[in-house]
Amino acid sequence: MKKYADFRSDTVTKPTPEMRKAMAEAVVGDDVLGDDPTVKKLESLAAALMGKQAALFVPSGTMGNSIAIKAWTRELDEVIIEARSHIYNMESTHMTFISRVSPRVLTSHRGAMDPEEVEKNIKKPSVHLPRTSLICIENTHNNWGGAVVPLENMRAIRKKADRHGIRIHLDGARIFNASVASGIPVKEYAETADSVMFCLSKGLSAPIGSILAGPKDFIDFSRRIRKALGGAMRQVGVIAAPGIVALEKMVSRLKEDHERAKKLALGIYRLPGIKLDPEDVETDIIIFGVEHPHLSAADLLEKLKQKGILALSVPQGIRFVTNRGIDDSDVERAITAFTAILHS
Ligand SMILES: *Cc1c(COP(=O)(O)O)cnc(C)c1O
16 A cells, blocks of 8 residues: 555646656757747647637746736736635735736635626726726636536626626636536636636646646737746747646546545545535535544644545645545545544
């Protein structure tokens, strides 16, 4: 048995043998000079999947989101964003640091902001007020436990944005998880947004990289911002090649991650101290509170670790994420560990 079943994130996976082979054999060139055929292939494949004119390979999802916000806004602008979103909470405040815009933070129902509330918060600039130039939506929603934001909600927000001439950026780090869970093609989600970022390095198991997709002029400008941020790289094909494998081969298996997350949730939600509704587990992420007379979330994490189960603490309690490195026996092992700890 392996030492640890690692549920900390869907980013802990290693490249598949096919990805390693693709890396070794990748045809490369200097991408800053536009010479790398492999990254060009990845970018056109990604653009086609998202139904966008163009796409840009970026080193991380955070850089993709940073570039999008920078490209769609000017200093003094305001950006409407959801309270628990990754961009607002987990990306070291690049919104203020790089783009010098302020967030207008709205609450939501499991990541879905109320379109009426969004509209009420759209501002026309005055001597007192900023201009609202962008709305950011996250799907699936990480801190809402991998919730799938309904397509109808995104379409309703799109209508509001259009009425006021405002852009929408989709933080679709896990948009393929949303698509696999709902059966709705990624293109349909992406259609509701002007730009979309997604990660190759999460459930799709590529070692590095994310994609930013959108209209051609936006991507041309984004390429200049990427350079300014130090994200333009040379023989990028070496890391773009596993990204192509990720898109061509790794999407459909996400449903296994979702099934295992559900199985784990169903196996633990009745245990004393676990605050979890298994209905809320829609994709690969399980977030639950710990309300136990003798154990804090930190105690529980430590005891799980002693039994070979790794997970992370989050503000709401504990987060488990299934991933390609987790199999059915790891899920059984986790349920057994929880049961032993919480029934003792
Ligand atoms: C992971 C993540 C990102 C950022 O990706 P990095 O590659 O870690 O910078 C952005 N948004 C969401 C929702 C994420 O989960």
